[in-house]
Amino acid sequence: MVVEFMTPGIVRLAARAGADFVLFDMEHTGYGFERMRWVLTTARASPVVPFLRVPDTTYDLVARGLDIGALGLMVPSVDSVEEARAVVAAARYPPAGRRGVGLVFRDDWHPEGVPATLEERNDETLVILQIETAEGLEAAEEIAAVDGVDLLWIGHFDLSTSLGIPGGFDSADYQKAVDRILAAGKPVGIVCGSVAEARDALERGFRCVGYSFDIWLYENALHEGLAELRAGV
Numbered sequence: 001m002v003v004e005f006m007t008p009g010i011v012r013l014a015a016r017a018g019a020d021f022v023l024f025d026m027e028h029t030g031y032g033f034e035r036m037r038w039v040l041t042t043a044r045a046s047p048v049v050p051f052l053r054v055p056d057t058t059y060d061l062v063a064r065g066l067d068i069g070a071l072g073l074m075v076p077s078v079d080s081v082e083e084a085r086a087v088v089a090a091a092r093y094p095p096a097g098r099r100g101v102g103l104v105f106r107d108d109w110h111p112e113g114v115p116a117t118l119e120e121r122n123d124e125t126l127v128i129l130q131i132e133t134a135e136g137l138e139a140a141e142e143i144a145a146v147d148g149v150d151l152l153w154i155g156h157f158d159l160s161t162s163l164g165i166p167g168g169f170d171s172a173d174y175q176k177a178v179d180r181i182l183a184a185g186k187p188v189g190i191v192c193g194s195v196a197e198a199r200d201a202l203e204r205g206f207r208c209v210g211y212s213f214d215i216w217l218y219e220n221a222l223h224e225g226l227a228e229l230r231a232g233v
Helices: 006-017 034-042 059-067 083-093 114-124 134-138 141-145 154-162 172-182 195-202 215-230
Strands: 020-027 049-053 072-075 126-131 149-152 187-192 208-211
Touching: 006 034, 020 034, 020 072, 020 126, 034 049, 034 059, 049 083, 049 126, 059 072, 059 083, 072 114, 072 154, 072 172, 083 126, 083 134, 126 134, 126 141, 134 141, 141 149, 154 172, 187 195
Parallel strands: 020 049, 049 072, 072 126, 126 149, 149 187, 187 208
Antiparallel strands: none
């Protein structure tokens, strides 16, 4: 999950390391579409699948996020079935949705023409909705049942805060909430800060795990290396 190093190089590093995807965050960073188009275009040339988290559920953010090259589109704080349907409609071309056709590069087009192109794009686009509020939790089953929703993603800090237990990930209420989302009927993802957390999540039934944040990985690796170096001086 990338929140700081928004450069084409991060994709090449992730690909070399064996990552399946890289998730770029526009919600909690100062990065805009101009920067992200440059990064995502480069990512499309790598074996890593580029995901993009936009700031909210509005049509222009969802459709534009896909237009600039994201293959997976994450939307935060989806609290109702109506919001889920709106996001799916913005992310899919007709007849599955209402996304405007903005394919300007010829290599984006299917050789069999427009219908085949739109069908292929609809099939390859991953719609990821975040459940991270008490309201979203109550509507989790309805949201999961929306056709075109591919993956639910638990925003664990926001969800625990919304439940009145900020950071209380070991609490019974939070664990009950996680179990409910896992049972809602769609694959579920989460970001984990360590290998141990990620293994536990996979064993619990999560189908998609973001392994840490770029800044945490860099800081931890640098800290460990410096500590080892100074221990030998």
